[in-house]
Amino acid sequence: MKKNVLLFCLFFVLLLSFGCSDGGKVKEDEEQVELLVSAAASLTDVLTELKEEYEKDHKNTSITFNFGSSGKLAAQIEQGAPADLFLSASAKDMDNMNDKGLIDEPSRIDFTQNSLVLISNKDSTIDLNSFEKIDSAKIDHLAIGEPESVPVGRYTKEVFEHLGLWEPLQSKLVMGSDVRQVLTHVEMGNADLGIVYASDALISDKVKVLAKADTEWHEPIVYPGAIVDSSRHKEEAQEFLDYLMSADGKLQLEKFGFK
Amino acid sequence: MTNGDYTPLLLSLKVAAISTSIVFVAGVFFAYLFAKKQFFGKSIIESFFMLPLVLPPTVVGFGLLVLFGKKGWIGSWLIEWFDFQVVFTWIGAVIASIVVSFPLMYQSAVAAFESLDKKFENVARTMGASEWRVFWTVAFPLAWPGLLAGLVLSFARGLGEFGATLMLAGYIPGKTDTIPMAIYFAVESGQMEKATFWVIIIVALGFSTIMWLNWWSKRNMRRFSNDVKRR
Numbered sequence: 001m002k003k004n005v006l007l008f009c010l011f012f013v014l015l016l017s018f019g020c021s022d023g024g025k026v027k028e029d030e031e032q033v034e035l036l037v038s039a040a041a042s043l044t045d046v047l048t049e050l051k052e053e054y055e056k057d058h059k060n061t062s063i064t065f066n067f068g069s070s071g072k073l074a075a076q077i078e079q080g081a082p083a084d085l086f087l088s089a090s091a092k093d094m095d096n097m098n099d100k101g102l103i104d105e106p107s108r109i110d111f112t113q114n115s116l117v118l119i120s121n122k123d124s125t126i127d128l129n130s131f132e133k134i135d136s137a138k139i140d141h142l143a144i145g146e147p148e149s150v151p152v153g154r155y156t157k158e159v160f161e162h163l164g165l166w167e168p169l170q171s172k173l174v175m176g177s178d179v180r181q182v183l184t185h186v187e188m189g190n191a192d193l194g195i196v197y198a199s200d201a202l203i204s205d206k207v208k209v210l211a212k213a214d215t216e217w218h219e220p221i222v223y224p225g226a227i228v229d230s231s232r233h234k235e236e237a238q239e240f241l242d243y244l245m246s247a248d249g250k251l252q253l254e255k256f257g258f259k
Numbered sequence: 260m261t262n263g264d265y266t267p268l269l270l271s272l273k274v275a276a277i278s279t280s281i282v283f284v285a286g287v288f289f290a291y292l293f294a295k296k297q298f299f300g301k302s303i304i305e306s307f308f309m310l311p312l313v314l315p316p317t318v319v320g321f322g323l324l325v326l327f328g329k330k331g332w333i334g335s336w337l338i339e340w341f342d343f344q345v346v347f348t349w350i351g352a353v354i355a356s357i358v359v360s361f362p363l364m365y366q367s368a369v370a371a372f373e374s375l376d377k378k379f380e381n382v383a384r385t386m387g388a389s390e391w392r393v394f395w396t397v398a399f400p401l402a403w404p405g406l407l408a409g410l411v412l413s414f415a416r417g418l419g420e421f422g423a424t425l426m427l428a429g430y431i432p433g434k435t436d437t438i439p440m441a442i443y444f445a446v447e448s449g450q451m452e453k454a455t456f457w458v459i460i461i462v463a464l465g466f467s468t469i470m471w472l473n474w475w476s477k478r479n480m481r482r483f484s485n486d487v488k489r490r
Contacts, residue, residue: 141347146430148448174347174429177443185429189330190346 033236036082038066038073040089040223042114042179045203046256047087053252054243061236069178070094070151077102077228084231085240087111087223090151094224101229107237108226111244112258114197115221116155116213121189122206130211131159134193136168143182143191146175151221152182156195158218183207197221199257223258266433267441268460270349274437275417278356282413286364287406291394294372312362316422319358323427327354349435351428356417363416364409371405372398404479411472415465 039047044067051063066073066083070093077083078100086103088094091110097103118134120126128134134142145153153175160166176182179196186194187206194207201209225244227237243249253259289308293301311319327334327345337343345351375398383393399406421439428435430444438461445454 140344141429143429146444146447148450149444150447174431175444177425177430177447181426184324184426188324188328190324190328 033061033233035061035063035084035233035236035240036066037063037085037087037237037240038068038077038081038083038228039087040070040073041067042089042197042199043067043087043223046199046253046258049256050244050249050252053248054240058236058239061239063240080230082230083228084233085225085237086228087225087244089114089221089223091222091224094226097226103226104229104231104234105226107234107241108224109241109245110222111225111241112223112250112253113221114199114223114258115215116152116159116195116218117198117201117209118211118213119183119186119194119196119201119207119209120192121186122208123189124192124208126192126210128193128210131165131213131217132163134165134169136165136172139172139192141174141185141191141193142169142172143174143176143185143194145179145182145195146177150176150178152179152195152197155218155221159195159213162217197257202257267436267438267457270352270436271418271438271461274349274352274356275414278353278360278417279410279414281353282357282361282364282417283406283410286361286368286409286413287399290365290368290372291398294369308365309362311359316359316420317426320355320423320426323351323355323358323423327351327427346427347429347431347435349428352420352424352435352437355423355427356420359420359423360413360416363412367405367409367412368402371402371409374405375401404476408472408476411468415468418461418464 037047044065047065051065055062066076066081068076070088070090073083073086074088074093074097077086077097086094086097088097094103094108098105098108118128118131120128126139144156145151147153147157157166160169174185174191176185179200182191182194183196183200183204185191186196187204193210195213198209198212201207225241227234227241231237244253293305324346325331327337329335329338329344329346334345337345345354379397379401380393383397388396419439420437421443424435424437425440425443428437430436430440436444438457442454442457442461445451445457
């Protein structure tokens, strides 16, 4: 019993201390702007690193990210999520937001691009150096994103259709519910080959890139960004968007496989 | 409606039926073994059995991939000895179903065996019946209502398994697309008509299974209590 009371007290003290520290933070941040950026999941690594640099130069701005699939982020903003900036991985979701008047249209800009790569496991012995030479007889499984619902799958289908490989490869396709799952299938060696974004392949040290898809083979994979119309920090949001387009920002993005 | 493609229905029924059969035998075996004995480490093993019930499906799926993947402990062994790959086949869906529904079967079976009056088994033993015979003629029939409940729950759970299945069996239309997977991808791609169709099917299946179980156990209880009165 005594022990329980002690534990309870401890819990309370902890709770209080959390409350205090929070309170302190709020006071400190009073002149500060907290920018909430809703960003596509594929941007996680690059933006997290970029944020540190950015906050060093912009002492009055602190950035909080909300990562997720572009479709879900768009739905959140539509439901009133207090985001200031929306960095999408698909033009379609941005178009929808625009149609509903949820973004500040003049601020919209394609701030980077991604590309598709053919990958295999690092230990794989498959000898292949181009998309055209993928031979359905030589592989058991090729992992792709599900073409109807996952953007990377849609682009992959466009590539294969362009190359006339969509039909021949049908029986070998394993479809992932997102690009990370496709990557996992290849990383664990369960699928012989996979098709993911260049930025995803770069993060993983368990896969190697066999070939790059020609950007002519599919719709451009653009990342549009725009300020959310209901934002109260439009100036700061624009500043961050400008930073992404600056030489510094571009350099960082390139480092992570974007261009 | 959906261009007459019924593979998800047949596949789901096949996967759930096979996994339930295996889960039933294994669940009854371990429950009968464990319900009667106390030994060191029993609660650890039991916690391990129940784990899939509380773990997120993605964790179960990832664990299964580590075990059964081409480079996994069991997976690499299966390929080497039997040239048999579990990942991306419907067998993978069966394994995922087994793992997630086993806790339900085990728990029901343990409860059923523990509530048995030991007297009946002991009477049979004094009459010289072997342990095997005691199990089949006394313990099993008396525990049957509880075992059946576990069986039906396992079947329903196996039918609805999604997360771990998607990771282990992958989504290969026409080969590993169970009903829950067909629903997920139909919703994600905005094919609401197709999604609704499969939702109705799986709700009807789940609902009728549980209805039947309720009806059956009520009827059984009545018969059982009548038996007691007649004595």
